[in-house]
Amino acid sequence: MDRRIIPLIMCGGAGTRLWPASREVHPKQFLPLFGARSTFQDTLIRVSDAALFERPVIITNNAYRFMVLEQLAEIGLEADVLLEPMRRDSGPAIAAGAAFAQTRDKDAIILALAADHVVRDTAAFVAACREGLTAAQAGHIVTFGVQPERPATEYGYISPGDVISGQVRAVAKFVEKPDAETAAGYVKSGYLWNSGNFMFRAAVLLDEYRKVDTASVQAVSDAVAMAGSDLGFVKLDTDTFAAAKSISIDYAVMEKTSRTAVVPVSCGWSDVGSWHAVWELSDKDGQGNAARGAAVFEDSRNCNVTTDRALVALEGVDDLVVVATQDAVLVSRQKDANGLKRLVATLKNVAPQVTEDHIKVHRPWGSYQSVDNGERHQVKRIIVKPGGRLSLQKHHHRSEHWIVVRGTARVTVNELVKTVHENESIYIPIGAVHRLENPGKIQLELIEVQTGSYFGEDDIIRIEDDYSRS
Known part of the structure; x- marks a missing residue:
């Protein structure tokens, strides 16, 4: 055998x-x-x-x-x-x-x-x-x-x-x-x-x-x-x-x-080595247009659209690739894979962040996504999987306000452990040792409003972590 x-x-x-x-x-x-x-x-x-x-x-x-x-x-x-x-x-x-x-x-x-x-x-x-x-x-x-x-x-x-x-x-x-x-x-x-x-x-x-x-x-x-x-x-x-x-x-x-x-x-x-290869493998309409996400084609042929959220409408164009994510839009000729390679090389010099990170960042406990930011504030949408929990941590430069919009949160703030339900909120002061976890059976979704002078990931001081990051 x-x-x-x-x-x-x-x-x-x-x-x-x-x-x-x-x-x-x-x-x-x-x-x-x-x-x-x-x-x-x-x-x-x-x-x-x-x-x-x-x-x-x-x-x-x-x-x-x-x-x-x-x-x-x-x-x-x-x-x-x-x-x-x-x-x-x-x-x-x-x-x-x-x-x-x-x-x-x-x-x-x-x-x-x-x-x-x-x-x-x-x-x-x-x-x-x-x-x-x-x-x-x-x-x-x-x-x-x-x-x-x-x-x-x-x-x-x-x-x-x-x-x-x-x-x-x-x-x-x-x-x-x-x-x-x-x-x-x-x-x-x-x-x-x-x-x-x-x-x-x-x-x-x-x-x-x-x-x-x-x-x-x-x-x-x-x-x-x-x-x-x-x-x-x-x-x-x-x-x-x-x-x-x-x-x-x-x-x-x-x-x-x-x-x-x-x-x-x-x-x-x-080997799906280009957007043209994605187009070749995708279902198409009678004019050869392929779409993943919301797209409308008028007098356009052999185009390929991928969009996360925004509607993409094409009129009077042929052989285009349009890829729209929440922080970047690509418009390219269908068959010029080397052109995209050159473009990404340029972006790594002038805007490296858009070649490395998405607005939505995946973590072992779920994900977070930036919604708005300014000089003294940042707003995120946080998703925590059932049974997931973030590290026990603190910050030196920002406070946080969490508003639960779906599911149930168990929140630790110093010695306090509190259950926060939908349409309820909790405040975490600067320097407070805190942790967020999802004890429920459905996804926990919340809006986090940060205020302070610095919002970098290196201001997360992990004290204890389930994922060996402390």
Whole structure:
């Protein structure tokens, strides 16, 4: 009987190719771009058949750890979650996942998947996994080569070689992203898109990696061996992991090893690397317009609108992307992904905040959103999940006034513990030790009015915290 596969889901990246929806603190893998679920959640569901797949391993970073848990809970799945102390690209991330998987099973077979890809035909994808499993067991590092739907210039390509078994072929060569003319030649010659997803025996991947960079593999292995546990997360050791060289798995292993193989697959795959790709994957009206949120089109064609709240109306335009969030609006040409890359690079210099943070900030206990601010005041809308509670804290520069608009709050102010119901309020003076929690069964929603001289997050003095932030 074939062994089951351990999915390794990589979701620590912070790509800004879908700015302003995707930002450093809430990147695209956690966004519901094509329905109610995020691509991270869809990726997990795709590999949830217990007949073929084992409990997944997720590798992410400290900033996303509670988003990972929250989105796992929403789809009713569990996983082992590894936390990278810092980003080191896909090479060390996959090596860490492989080393950890060996602590569960020394002969582990791993399927390494990016969390931000779309697969529209799950059955075809799972069939490709079954097809590649035998080759992986035999010691090949199997990649998935997508049958091209067009001569794309945004993907690397794979030239398939001799047959290994069934549909599995050897890899003759990997090639970088081509220009349009070269891409057309690749498609005509039977090349495949390189999806950047892999299946392998953990031991084989680490051995091949070790041949070209022994020190980095040792550093990652030590980081796993010395890992700590915190709130159920596996925290890779900082000092040892930092010694690993930052490099992609393609450059570290795939372009150097002689063990590569490729499974051709046609499964409606996309890496969703641009707003144009989102448009391609979205439902459209008769004029080719796609909309997520409130949008009206008049005499407009092949446009793509995403809006959080405001109505977007387009008249007399073609091939535009309009993305409206509560603090930023993007208007761009459909197919110029490099233009957006240049724009975000400029924004990082002139307005870095809009590339990093959303107005709505996610926290392990819920979220908060800025409503209004001035020189001596700030207003926030705070949501606390059932059972959630903020840290026990105080401030040196601001007082707070909380008005409950939904649910029930339990509030600690110094020695006082008080239950505050809907349409009631409570005042927290400057310097008072305080805590907010939701003891109820529904979300707690309140409006917070801060007054004072300074409102920075570094004026939160945490005394006690459920999430190890004190």
